[in-house]
Amino acid sequence: MDKARILVVDDDVEMQNVLPIFLKRILDCDVVVTGNGSDAIRELDSGTFQMIVQDLQMPGMDGFSVLAHAVKRQPRMVRIVLTGIVDPAITRRVESMGATYVSKPPELNVLKLIIKRELGRYVSGPAA
Numbered sequence: 001m002d003k004a005r006i007l008v009v010d011d012d013v014e015m016q017n018v019l020p021i022f023l024k025r026i027l028d029c030d031v032v033v034t035g036n037g038s039d040a041i042r043e044l045d046s047g048t049f050q051m052i053v054q055d056l057q058m059p060g061m062d063g064f065s066v067l068a069h070a071v072k073r074q075p076r077m078v079r080i081v082l083t084g085i086v087d088p089a090i091t092r093r094v095e096s097m098g099a100t101y102v103s104k105p106p107e108l109n110v111l112k113l114i115i116k117r118e119l120g121r122y123v124s125g126p127a128a
Helices: 013-026 037-046 063-073 088-096 108-124
Strands: 004-009 029-034 051-054 078-083 100-103
Touching: 004 013, 004 037, 013 029, 013 108, 029 037, 037 051, 037 063, 051 063, 051 108, 063 078, 078 088, 078 108, 088 100, 100 108
Parallel strands: 004 029, 004 051, 051 078, 078 100
Antiparallel strands: none
8 A cells, every 4th residue: 555644633733743743653654634624524525545533522513524524425434533522422423433432632552553453454445
């Protein structure tokens, strides 16, 4: 696979700064960062991504709307939701949309394992 393209969607400036550095250390990737759902939708409509790492709570459009758009536009894309919301109903909803739920702040070693596992599934394709 060529360089992975990853979309990071989070209104938290610290996450906008830390996640791209972290992702580039563990993967050969290009990272596009947006701080809100509307910009994320524009990015999803204008390019192909192998992965989205996103928050749920953002001003304007919520993360579930972004996630639904990602599923519709790029159904094979790996979807990881990083959120501070601790609610089993939210976790189930995230997972029902084909995304992996990770609580904030993430343990970086755990996040690394999840990202590599999920991206490996993307590369190998769906099971026959």
